[in-house]
Amino acid sequence: MSDQPLSRPAEMNWVIDNVRPLTPEGWLTPTSVWIKAGLIHAIGHGTGDSQTRRVDGQGRYLLPGIIDLHGDAFERDITPRAGTQFPLELALAANDASLVANGITTFFYSITDGFEPGPRSRETVRRLLDALDRLMPRFSCQARVHIRHEKVNTEGHAELLGWIASGRVHLLSLNDHLPPLGNAKKVERYLAGLRRRVSMAETEATAFLEELQASRALGEIQTTDLAASARRYGVALASHDDETPEDVAAARELGVAIAEFPMCAKTARASQANGAAVLMGAPNLVRGGSHVGAIGVREAIEQGLVDVLCSDYHYPSLFRAAFTIAELGLLPLADAWKLVSENPARAAGLGTSKGRIAPGYDADLLLLSDLDGSPLSLDATVVGGTAVYSRATVAGWSGSQASAAGTRTGEIAQPA
Known part of the structure; x- marks a missing residue:
């Protein structure tokens, strides 16, 4: 398991694959969330384009910040x-x-x-x-x-x-x-x-x-x-x-x-x-x-x-x-x-831009390994599409651009 720190994706165009997001419709089964220009661009399998970097969420939970x-x-x-x-x-x-x-x-x-x-x-x-x-x-x-x-x-x-x-x-x-x-x-x-x-x-x-x-x-x-x-x-x-x-x-x-x-x-x-x-x-x-x-x-x-x-x-x-x-x-x-x-x-008057995992909303997100209520289960915090915090167990967020075929270039290591 790599101990490489979480990097800030400079391209601001990336997809978290294989995550379980909490949306206004409730919890989704493992799917993909496309983040582009600081916003949630799309949700669902097959999202992304040739310029998109991909990260494997390995079944983790994704919640609004x-x-x-x-x-x-x-x-x-x-x-x-x-x-x-x-x-x-x-x-x-x-x-x-x-x-x-x-x-x-x-x-x-x-x-x-x-x-x-x-x-x-x-x-x-x-x-x-x-x-x-x-x-x-x-x-x-x-x-x-x-x-x-x-x-x-x-x-x-x-x-x-x-x-x-x-x-x-x-x-x-x-x-x-x-x-x-x-x-x-x-x-x-x-x-x-x-x-x-x-x-x-x-x-x-x-x-x-x-x-x-x-x-x-x-x-x-x-x-x-x-x-x-x-x-x-x-x-x-x-x-x-x-x-x-x-x-x-x-x-x-x-x-x-x-x-x-x-x-x-x-x-x-x-x-x-x-x-x-x-x-x-x-x-x-x-x-x-x-x-x-x-x-x-x-x-x-x-x-x-x-x-x-x-x-x-x-x-x-x-x-x-x-x-x-x-x-x-x-x-x-x-x-x-x-x-x-x-x-x-x-x-607070921010209801059209924050507080939901939905297209068009700010990509302010929490990636959790478990729903046990412990801050130690918070593996990463994303603010405005940028990863700003990760625990030592999270790695592999840096890497080259993904290929057009969707080759995985980063992964989130499971806790030891």
């Missing part, structure tokens, strides 16, 4: 410990490698436009946007920007509106993580998170929260402006942590298309009734419950209340989640996979 609308684990690469920060290029490069190794082919960098100093400050947002502008062409995973705007961050309102208008923002969620001072449980939970991100004395942190309460009224006015701008420029809009029917009604008035992490079944159901896709975290499902006391994702799926899953703070959980759903008997794997591919694509 994972689309992650809400992930902030990259913050840990930037600030692995409170009070420390590493160069953004170093942190984002490490994050990009982790994404494709966990099957994520389109990732929305969930950047907190918050009211805290440090990693969740507006200054950090600026630095991240500039770094992403520089690095996106070099990333393996397709990157997009999800701004998690805290309503009480009222400084720089015009700047944020400008980012939306210029196309630098692809998803905007409206957050309110400032705890009301009368709710001791929420205050302590917030302060516990703050301590992990920022070095701040207890008395200083309490005074900090007190001062911010005065920004609520202006923040609500600015929220209306931001929502109108998002609608005008075609930016997907999300609400966050809706707790009451009143929260859901307010989100509907703003034109919200995605309801992130509704706190109970009632708000999730109301959001769906209003036409919003309900997004919940895969770690909640994989761990077996919410770490903040919200509705359990397993329970929500049982009630048909989940449309989209995201990584939230743990990328491997998003890969694992669909298999967990199938193992629990909640949905067939083919339907569960839609929660991480087709449904997030549709919710």
Whole structure:
């Protein structure tokens, strides 16, 4: 077995033979998938032409790449410990490698436009946007920007509106993580998170929260402006942590298309009734419950209340989640996979180009040796028709052009 690494097919015209693709019609028996110019060109035996390079999939499974609308684990690469920060290029490069190794082919960098100093400050947002502008062409995973705007961050309102208008923002969620001072449980939970991100004395942190309460009224006015701008420029809009029917009604008035992490079944159901896709975290499902006391994702799926899953703070959980759903008997794997591919694509306005294995769609693909739910069974990740990741057991993707007769010039070695 060769240990030759997976190469990037420069010709962007190749066929994976003998694979079992998951298509909108379900699983296909071993067939061929033709990838050309970054797109899925055709599916079926006999595809390809005289210029096509051929690869033998040896009966492996081919799934649509994972689309992650809400992930902030990259913050840990930037600030692995409170009070420390590493160069953004170093942190984002490490994050990009982790994404494709966990099957994520389109990732929305969930950047907190918050009211805290440090990693969740507006200054950090600026630095991240500039770094992403520089690095996106070099990333393996397709990157997009999800701004998690805290309503009480009222400084720089015009700047944020400008980012939306210029196309630098692809998803905007409206957050309110400032705890009301009368709710001791929420205050302590917030302060516990703050301590992990920022070095701040207890008395200083309490005074900090007190001062911010005065920004609520202006923040609500600015929220209306931001929502109108998002609608005008075609930016997907999300609400966050809706707790009451009143929260859901307010989100509907703003034109919200995605309801992130509704706190109970009632708000999730109301959001769906209003036409919003309900997004919940895969770690909640994989761990077996919410770490903040919200509705359990397993329970929500049982009630048909989940449309989209995201990584939230743990990328491997998003890969694992669909298999967990199938193992629990909640949905067939083919339907569960839609929660991480087709449904997030549709919710974010990408439904005509991503999330499916079908002609005309982006060739964002995962090649799996087994359907056991282990990232170790992910043998290769393909983004935009280019192979960007492979495990050591995958080899033979490089080679000369195939002959007109379809001579095999590469093969994928079976795991030892």
